[in-house]
Amino acid sequence: MQLQEAQERFIQSWGTLGSHWGINRTMAQVHALLLISPEPLAAQQIMDALKISSGNANMNIRALIDWGLVFKELKPGERKEFFVAEKDMWEVIRRIVIQRKKKELEPIIKVLNEVSEVEGNSPEAEEFVHVVQNIRLFAQKADSTLEGLVKSDQKWFVGTFLNMIK
Amino acid sequence: MQLQEAQERFIQSWGTLGSHWGINRTMAQVHALLLISPEPLAAQQIMDALKISSGNANMNIRALIDWGLVFKELKPGERKEFFVAEKDMWEVIRRIVIQRKKKELEPIIKVLNEVSEVEGNSPEAEEFVHVVQNIRLFAQKADSTLEGLVKSDQKWFVGTFLNMIK
DNA sequence: TTGTATTTTCAAAACCTTTTGAAAGTAGTA
DNA sequence: TACTACTTTCAAAAGGTTTTGAAAATACAA
16 A cells, blocks of 8 residues: 555544544544654644644644643744644553543533432432442442553553453 | 432433433433433333434434343333333443444554555655554554453453552 | 734634424224 | 324434634744
8 A cells, every 4th residue: 555545544544533532533633644744744734734724723733732642843943833743652542531531521420429419219219319329330430440541551551451351 | 409400410411421422412311311210211201301302212212222222112002112221331331332342443443454554664654654553552452452341241340440450 | 123924813604413393104903 | 994193204404513714913033
């Protein structure tokens, strides 16, 4: 396969994957482009490569920086900003886990804690409490699991985690 | 907190969570409603409770059945169909993992395998292969991890998995 | 300071997904 | 068979998100 075709396929697929993971399509494509670029890229190069507008490029680059997946790099003598991707996949995963844990898991745990204080002992109330407690247990497990994952290093993941499962 | 308020809050939150997880808002709300219902519900009851149209209810109930998260139940003497949710949270998670693994992880692994056959030895090609190999490693780990999770039982998750991470 | 390259903003447009609800289809009952 | 309760379909509408691009802002250089 030719390099250019491979690059395009990779960028497209990464975009599709991202859009299932709370990262918008373009944001994931920008990330993919930077991932496979040996050199930092300027906004204009990103716009050209992905055929997107300046507004779009700017917004998604900013978002990637917020997520900690992309860094700004200034070259001496150049006025414009260049961007590089976080290329350590383990770090990429950690960054995404941190964001999603904060935006999704923590809010639902908060709600589960609140609604489990429900009054009454009708069948509806009993069923409700039962289901909520159950989910709460899982949510808390997931929370500590992810917390552990965020704090652990790649060695652990590649070694123990996989071997254990099999 | 009153039961009704708690139920509404739970349904709303479950809907929001679902929408971040490839399950559309209404689909997750229907699932939440069935989860906390001690009795099977008919389509009409779901439509009334969530204030949604028949088409919407029908489509999302079907989707939940496809995912294996909801089952049809026929009551003797009743013409209409009733629906119950899968209430075992472990099974719920397994079902979702199965669907998403098939729809997201497997396709990207396929693409990664294909594009890693790239030709050339320019810096671009080298960087490309390097990044792709790296992601491929993670994707394959994730695949076997999830495969293991799908095959394992809850006891394992609650016991070993959590303790191990800490 | 002025000029110019670059970045940022944001309202409007384009795009994509979800929902509606009327009509058609289905199946049990008489 | 015809009736009725219920389910399914699907084109159109609504709703939500993303993208565009012109204009404004910024920041360096002369």
